[in-house]
Amino acid sequence: MATGTTSATPETPSSQPPPGRGVRSPGRAAIEAPHLRTDRWWLPPLVTALGLAAFVAYSTWRAFADAHYYAAPYVSPFYSPCLASRCTDMKGGADWALFGHWWGLSPALLVLVFPLGFRLTCYYYRKAYYRSFWSSPPACAVAEPHAAYSGETRFPLILQNAHRYFFYLALLVAGVLTYDTALGFRDVHGDWGHMGLGTLVMLANIALIWAYTLSCHSCRHIIGGKLRHFSRHPVRYRLWNWVGLLNGRHMLLAWSSLVSVGIADLYVYLVSSGAFDDPRFF
Numbered sequence: 537m538a539t540g541t542t543s544a545t546p547e548t549p550s551s552q553p554p555p556g557r558g559v560r561s562p563g564r565a566a567i568e569a570p571h572l573r574t575d576r577w578w579l580p581p582l583v584t585a586l587g588l589a590a591f592v593a594y595s596t597w598r599a600f601a602d603a604h605y606y607a608a609p610y611v612s613p614f615y616s617p618c619l620a621s622r623c624t625d626m627k628g629g630a631d632w633a634l635f636g637h638w639w640g641l642s643p644a645l646l647v648l649v650f651p652l653g654f655r656l657t658c659y660y661y662r663k664a665y666y667r668s669f670w671s672s673p674p675a676c677a678v679a680e681p682h683a684a685y686s687g688e689t690r691f692p693l694i695l696q697n698a699h700r701y702f703f704y705l706a707l708l709v710a711g712v713l714t715y716d717t718a719l720g721f722r723d724v725h726g727d728w729g730h731m732g733l734g735t736l737v738m739l740a741n742i743a744l745i746w747a748y749t750l751s752c753h754s755c756r757h758i759i760g761g762k763l764r765h766f767s768r769h770p771v772r773y774r775l776w777n778w779v780g781l782l783n784g785r786h787m788l789l790a791w792s793s794l795v796s797v798g799i800a801d802l803y804v805y806l807v808s809s810g811a812f813d814d815p816r817f818f
C-alpha cells in the first residue's frame with residue numbers, strides 16, 4: 537500500500553511555468569534564477585548576432601543590386617557561376633546560361649542559394665544563430681526561454697540534415713570560384729601574366745573558401761567515417777588527419793571565409809563602379 541509515502545517528484549517553484557519538456561522538465565534542477573553565471577555570457581551571442589546581421593544586410597543589398605559584379609578580369613563570387621543570359625556580358629568567369637532572357641531578376645539569386653544553404657545548415661552556424669537569434673540556449677548554463685524543445689526532429693529544422701548534400705554543391709561552387717581566380721591572372725585582353733591587387737584578393741578568398749569547405753564535419757565523416765580499421769586505409773587516415781586539423785578551426789574558418797567573400801565582392805564592386813583602380817603589379 538502507498539499510504540503514508542511521500543512523493544519523490546521535486547516541487548516546482550510557484551514562479552515557474554508548469555513542467556514541460558525543456559529546462560522545466562521534472563528531472564532538471566528546480567532553480568528559480570535563469571542562470572547563476574556572473575560573467576558577461578551575453579557578449580559572444582551579441583557579437584555573433586551583430587556580425588551575422590551585418591553580413592546578411594550587405595549580401596542582400598549586393599544580391600539584389602544586379603550591377604557592378606564584373607571588373608575585368610575579376611568576377612564577384614556572389615554572381616558566379618553565371619546561370620542567366622543577362623550576365624553573359626562577363627568576359628570571364630564560368631558562364632552556363634541555363635536561364636534565358638525571361639529571367640528578369642538578379643543572376644545572384646540563382647547562385648547564392650547554394651553557399652547560403654551550405655552555411656545555413658553548417659553545424660557551427662547552426663549553433664551561432666540558434667544562440668544569437670533564438671536564445672536556444674543563449675549560452676552554456678543559461679536556461680533558454682522556451683518551454684519545449686524538439687531539436688531538429690521536426691519541420692522545418694529537420695531540413696538541417698541536408699547539410700551533406702549542400703557540402704557536395706559547395707564543392708562545385710568552390711571549383712567554379714577556383715576557375716574564376718585563375719582567370720584573374722589574365723589581363724583585360726585575355727592574355728596571361730597579369731597580377732593586380734584584385735588577383736591577391738581573389739586568391740586569399742578562394743584559399744579561405746577551400747579551407748572552410750574542407751573543414752566541414754560532413755567532409756571529415758565522408759573521408760574517415762564508416763571504417764573499422766584505419767590501419768587498412770592509410771591514405772584515408774592521412775587525409776582524415778589533415779581534415780581534422782582544419783576541422784578544429786572550423787569556427788575561425790567560417791568567419792574568415794565569410795569576411796573574405798564579402799571583401800572580394802566589395803573589391804569588384806569598387807573597381808567596377810569606378811571608385812577605385814585595381815593596382816597592377818605586372
Ligand code: FES
Nearest residue numbers: 658659660752753
Ligand atoms: Fe560547417 Fe559543414 S559543418 S560547413
